[in-house]
Amino acid sequence: MSEPILKVKNLKMHFPIYGGILRRKIGRVYAVDGVSLRVNEGETLGLVGESGCGKTTVGRTIARLYKPTAGEVIFNDRDIFKLNTPELRGIRRDLQMIFQDPFESLNARHTIQEILQEPFVIHGIGSPAERENEIFHLLNRVGLNESVLSRFPHEFSGGQRQRIGIARAIALRPKLVICDEPVSALDVSIQSQILNLLLDLQSEMKLTYLFIAHDLAVVKHISDRIAVMYLGKIVEYADADELYQNPVHPYSYALLSAIPIPDPEIRKEKQILVGDVPSPINPPPGCVFHTRCPFAKAICKSEVPELQSVPGSDNPNHLQACLRAGEITFA
Numbered sequence: 001m002s003e004p005i006l007k008v009k010n011l012k013m014h015f016p017i018y019g020g021i022l023r024r025k026i027g028r029v030y031a032v033d034g035v036s037l038r039v040n041e042g043e044t045l046g047l048v049g050e051s052g053c054g055k056t057t058v059g060r061t062i063a064r065l066y067k068p069t070a071g072e073v074i075f076n077d078r079d080i081f082k083l084n085t086p087e088l089r090g091i092r093r094d095l096q097m098i099f100q101d102p103f104e105s106l107n108a109r110h111t112i113q114e115i116l117q118e119p120f121v122i123h124g125i126g127s128p129a130e131r132e133n134e135i136f137h138l139l140n141r142v143g144l145n146e147s148v149l150s151r152f153p154h155e156f157s158g159g160q161r162q163r164i165g166i167a168r169a170i171a172l173r174p175k176l177v178i179c180d181e182p183v184s185a186l187d188v189s190i191q192s193q194i195l196n197l198l199l200d201l202q203s204e205m206k207l208t209y210l211f212i213a214h215d216l217a218v219v220k221h222i223s224d225r226i227a228v229m230y231l232g233k234i235v236e237y238a239d240a241d242e243l244y245q246n247p248v249h250p251y252s253y254a255l256l257s258a259i260p261i262p263d264p265e266i267r268k269e270k271q272i273l274v275g276d277v278p279s280p281i282n283p284p285p286g287c288v289f290h291t292r293c294p295f296a297k298a299i300c301k302s303e304v305p306e307l308q309s310v311p312g313s314d315n316p317n318h319l320q321a322c323l324r325a326g327e328i329t330f331a
Contacts, residue, residue, distance in 0.1 A: 005176055005208050006039040006062070011071035013054075013061050017281065030280045031057040033232035035071075036307070039176065044202070044209040046223030046240070048216055048255065052277055054232040055212045056100075059178045062210070063097050064088065075176065093123060096174040100181040102161035106153040112164055113149040119171045138167040141204075142197060159190035163197070170201060179211045183218060195222055217259050220244060225317075228252045231288040232280060234307055238318040248310050248320040250293050253330050271330070287323060295328045 013032040016025045032054045039045045047055045061068050064080050073080050080091055099105035106115055116138060120131045136146055142163040153161055162182060169177055179198065183191040199222060201207060213219050219226060219240075226243050228236040228251065236249040247253040254271040275292050278284050284291050290300040300323055307319050311326035322328075 003041060004038040005041040005076065006210070007072075007074040008035060008037045008058075008062065009072040009074070011035045011058065011061060011073065012069040013057050013066055014069040027281055030232050030283055032061065032068075033283070035229070035232070035234055037227050037234065037237065039208055039210055040224075041175075041208055042202075042206060043224040044211050044222050046219035046226040047210060047212045047229060048214060048219050048226060049229035050277060051214060052280070053229045054280070055214075055229050056180055058229070059097070059180045059210060059212050063095060063178055089123070093172045094175040095178070096169040096172070096176075097178045097180060098162075098165055098169045098182045101185055102158055102165050103153060105165055106161060106168075108153055111150055111152060115153075115164065116149075116168055116171060119168065123172065125172070134171070138171055141170070141201065142167045157190075158186050159194065162186060162194055166194075166197065166201070170205060170207070173205060174207070176208045176210065179209055181213055182211075184213065184215065191218065192221075198222065216255050228255065231278060231283055233288055234319075234321065235289065236320045236322075237307065238315075242315065242318050246318075247330070248318070248325050249289075249322045250295055250328070250330075251289050287321075295324055297324065299323055 011032055012034055015029040015031055017027040017029060018024065019026040035058055037045065047058065049055050057066065060066050062073050068081060075091065075095060078091070080088065083091060113135065116135045117131050120126055120134065125131070126134065135149070139146060139148065144160065144163055148156070153164070156164070182198070183194050186194060195218065198209070202209060209222070211219065211222055223240045226238060226240050227234050228249065230251050236243065236247065236252045243252065244256060247256055250271070254273050257271050271294070273292050278288070278291055286301045286303055287293070287296070287305050290296040293300065303323060305321040305323045307321045309316060310318050310320055
C-alpha cells in the first residue's frame with residue numbers, strides 16, 4: 001500500500017452562532033465533529049453522505065478555506081494549519097480544489113485565457129509565451145480547443161464550464177485534488193463524461209483525489225475507498241468493493257439500498273429512513289444516527305460509538321461506528 005499523502009486527525013469545525021442586540025455568541029453549528037481519515041497517494045477516497053452532513057465543510061477545511069476549531073491536517077508531512085502565508089502558498093501548488101458549481105467558481109468578468117493563466121501568474125511560473133503554450137495543453141487535456149480562450153464563462157454549458165474548472169485545478173500539476181461534488185450540478189448524460197475525464201487525468205498525471213458526493217452510484221464508479229459521513233462524523237470507512245458488498249452501519253445500508261437497480265431479482269430490500277436529519281446546532285446524544293435508526297436500543301441514546309474494526313472480521317481496513325455491529329443483520 002502506498003503512503004498516505006493526506007492524514008486528517010480529529011478534525012472539528014464548529015461555526016459560532018450570534019444573536020441578540022449585542023451580537024453575543026448563543027450557540028454553535030457542529031458541522032464537522034471529530035473526523036479522521038487518510039488518503040493514500042494515487043488513490044481516490046470517496047466521502048459520501050446526505051446534504052448537510054458536513055462533507056463539503058471537511059473538503060474546504062482541508063483546503064484551509066476555513067480555520068478549524070480543532071484537529072490536524074497533515075499534507076506532505078506538514079500540518080497545513082501551522083503554516084504561515086508564504087508556506088501556505090507553496091502548499092497550494094500541490095493542493096487544489098474543483099468546486100460543485102462550475103459557474104459560481106469561475107470569475108464571470110474574466111475570459112477563459114485570464115482564468116487559466118491566473119495560477120501561473122500568482123506563482124510566478126513561466127514566461128507569457130510558456131504560459132500560453134501550457135494553457136493550450138490544458139485545454140486539449142480536458143477536451144476543449146483554443147477557440148474558447150477569448151470567451152467568457154456564461155457562454156458555455158455546465159459541462160464545458162466544469163471542464164474549464166478542472167483545467168484550472170490541474171494547471172500547476174497538483175498532487176491532491178479535492179473534488180467537491182463536481183458532477184452533481186450537471187445533466188446525467190454529462191456526468192459520465194466528466195467522471196471519465198477525471199479518471200483519465202488521474203492515470204495520466206498520477207493525481208490523488210478526495211471525491212465528495214452524495215450519490216453512491218457515482219462514488220462507486222470512481223473511488224478506491226469510501227468514508228460514509230453522517231451529521232459531522234464518519235460512521236463507516238472501507239474499501240469500495242467491501243462497503244458495497246458488506247455494509248455494516250445501518251446508515252450505509254440505507255444509502256446503498258436507495259441506489260436504483262433495474263433488475264428486481266438482485267435489488268436490495270430498501271431501508272427507508274424515517275424522520276429528518278437532526279440539526280447540527282443541537283446534535284442528539286450518544287450515536288448521532290439513533291433518532292432514525294430502526295435498530296437503535298437504549299445504549300445507542302447514551303453511548304458514543306468509536307470508529308473501530310468490525311467485530312469478528314479479520315479485515316483491519318473496514319471500520320465502523322455502530323454499537324450494535326455484529327448483532328444486526330439486514331434483509
